[in-house]
Amino acid sequence: MGEQARVSGVMTNAPLMLNVDCDMYANNPQVFLHAMCMVFGFKNEEVCAFIQFPQAFYDGLKDDPFGTQMAHFFYMGNGVSSIQGPFYAGSNCFHRRKVIYGSSLNDAVRTGNTDHQNLHKSFGKSIEMRESATEALSGSNAKIENPRIPSSFIEAAIQVAGCSYEYGTSWGKQIGWMYGSTTEDILTGLSLHGRGWKSVFCALEPPPFLGCSPVTYPVALTQQKRWATGLLEALFTNKNPLLLTLNGNLWFRQGLAYMWICLWAIRSVPEICYAVLPAYCIITNSRFLPKISESAFLIPMGIFVIYTLYGIWEVNRLGISLRMWWNIQRMGRVNAMTAWLFACPIVLIKLLGLSQTVFEVTRKEESLFNGDDNDDANAGRFTYDKSPMIIPGVVILLVNLTALVSGVSGLVNVGSRENRKTIFGLGEVFCSVFVSLCFWQFLKGLFGNGKYGIPSSTIWKSGGLALLFVQLCRRSSQWF
Incomplete structure (x- = not known):
C-alpha cells in the first residue's frame, strides 16, 4: 500500500487518490463526480481527508451464510459519520493526496531550504517525489513550466516503488499508508483522524463499487482472524485511540468507536x-x-x-x-x-518478540458454484x-x-x-x-x-x- 501512494505522487499531481482493492471495480461511473463534490463542493472542504464508499458484492452467496458481505456496514458508517467520520475500510475510498503525504489540519505552507531538507528525509531521495510532495503540501495550483507527460516518469516510478526506497524515510510511519498492523486501513484511518481530519461516508445507487467476498467457510475464517489480529495490533502502536485522544486531535467519541472495533x-x-x-x-x-x-x-x-x-x-x-x-x-x-x-x-x-504476524491474503474466487446443479445446491454449505x-x-x-x-x-x-x-x-x-x-x-x-x-x-x-x-x-x- 505504501508503494501505491509513492507511485501516485510521482505519476500525477491530482489532488485526489482512489484506493480500490484488486478484486473490486467501479460500478457507478458517477462515483468520481460525487467524490469531487464531497471534497471541493462544501465550505469545510479543508477538513475532509477522505471519502469512504460502502462495499458491495456482485457474487455474494444468498443470505450471506458466512457473514462476510457486511450488509450492516451502512449503519456503522452512518453511525460514526456524525462524529469525525467513518473508518477507512481499505478500499472504495478517495484520499486527499496532501493528507496521505502527512499534512495535518491547519498546516502552514512549507517553503524554504529547511523544508526541502525535511522533505528529503521524509520522502526519500527521488527529486520527482520531493517536487510532487512540495506541490501537494503547499496546495499550489501554479502552472507548471515545461510539463512532462506521465510516461516520462516511468523510471522514477520504478525507483520510488522499490521496497528499499523507504528505508530511512517517513513512509509507513508518518506519511502514506501506516505500517505495523495487518489491517493497515484502520491504522491509516486512525492516523488521519488523530491529526484532526474528518471523513465522509457516501452511499449511492447503484452501488459505487462491487467486489467478491469469500465463498467458503475456511477462507472467511482466515479473513476474520486477520482482521481481528490487525485491529488488536493497532492498540499496541503509537496510533492507539486512547493516546490519540489524549495527545492528538482524535475526538473522544471517535476514540470510543475505534476502541470498540479494535477490541x-x-x-x-x-x-x-x-x-x-x-x-x-x-x-x-x-x-x-x-x-x-x-x-x-x-x-x-x-x-x-x-x-x-x-x-x-x-x-x-x-x-x-x-x-x-x-x-x-x-x-x-x-x-x-x-x-x-x-x-x-x-x-x-x-x-x-517470538514471532511476527503474517499477512494472509484472502482467496476470493468469483464463484465456486456455477455450471453444476449439485454444486449450486451446496452453495453456502459450511466446509x-x-x-x-x-x-x-x-x-x-x-x-x-x-x-x-x-x-x-x-x-x-x-x-x-x-x-x-x-x-x-x-x-x-x-x-x-x-x-x-x-x-x-x-x-x-x-x-x-x-x-x-x-x-x-x-x-x-x-x-x-x-x-x-x-x-x-x-x-x-x-x-x-
Whole structure:
C-alpha cells in the first residue's frame, strides 16, 4: 500500500487518490463526480481527508451464510459519520493526496531550504517525489513550466516503488499508508483522524463499487482472524485511540468507536464465558438468571425482545431478509469465539518478540458454484479443514448439548426428592439452546461427509476438552 501512494505522487499531481482493492471495480461511473463534490463542493472542504464508499458484492452467496458481505456496514458508517467520520475500510475510498503525504489540519505552507531538507528525509531521495510532495503540501495550483507527460516518469516510478526506497524515510510511519498492523486501513484511518481530519461516508445507487467476498467457510475464517489480529495490533502502536485522544486531535467519541472495533479479539473472552455460563448452570444445577415466576425475569427478557425487534426494524429499513439478519447475528457469535480468539495469542507472541504476524491474503474466487446443479445446491454449505480455529466452536457446541441432555434427564428423573429438585430455570435452558442454534452448522458438520464434515481429529480433540470442562463443572459443584 505504501508503494501505491509513492507511485501516485510521482505519476500525477491530482489532488485526489482512489484506493480500490484488486478484486473490486467501479460500478457507478458517477462515483468520481460525487467524490469531487464531497471534497471541493462544501465550505469545510479543508477538513475532509477522505471519502469512504460502502462495499458491495456482485457474487455474494444468498443470505450471506458466512457473514462476510457486511450488509450492516451502512449503519456503522452512518453511525460514526456524525462524529469525525467513518473508518477507512481499505478500499472504495478517495484520499486527499496532501493528507496521505502527512499534512495535518491547519498546516502552514512549507517553503524554504529547511523544508526541502525535511522533505528529503521524509520522502526519500527521488527529486520527482520531493517536487510532487512540495506541490501537494503547499496546495499550489501554479502552472507548471515545461510539463512532462506521465510516461516520462516511468523510471522514477520504478525507483520510488522499490521496497528499499523507504528505508530511512517517513513512509509507513508518518506519511502514506501506516505500517505495523495487518489491517493497515484502520491504522491509516486512525492516523488521519488523530491529526484532526474528518471523513465522509457516501452511499449511492447503484452501488459505487462491487467486489467478491469469500465463498467458503475456511477462507472467511482466515479473513476474520486477520482482521481481528490487525485491529488488536493497532492498540499496541503509537496510533492507539486512547493516546490519540489524549495527545492528538482524535475526538473522544471517535476514540470510543475505534476502541470498540479494535477490541474485537479481546471480546472473544467474554463471549466464550457467556456461551458456557448457561451450560455450567445446568450441569451444576445453579442459575444466573431470575426464575420465570419472579418479576425480575422481565428485565432480561425485555432487553432480549427489544434488541431483537430493533434489529428486525433495522434490517427492514435496509431491505435485508430475516434469514440474512439471523446469519449476521449467529456468525457474529461464531467468529468471536473462533477466529477472533486466535488473534489474541498471535498478537501476544508478537509482543513477546517470538514471532511476527503474517499477512494472509484472502482467496476470493468469483464463484465456486456455477455450471453444476449439485454444486449450486451446496452453495453456502459450511466446509471444514483441520484448522485449530474450529475447535473452540465444536467444544462450545458439545458442552451446551451435554448440558441440555443432562438437564432433560434430570427433569425426567423420578428418583429421590433431591434429584427431583431443580434450581436452574427456563432462562438458562433458553440461553443454552440459543448458543446451540448459533453453532447449528457445526452440529451438521459432526455428521457430514467429505469436505462438509468436521475432521475426526478435530472432533476427538474437541470432545476431550468438552469432557474435561463438564467434569470440572461437576467437581466445582461439590467444592462449593
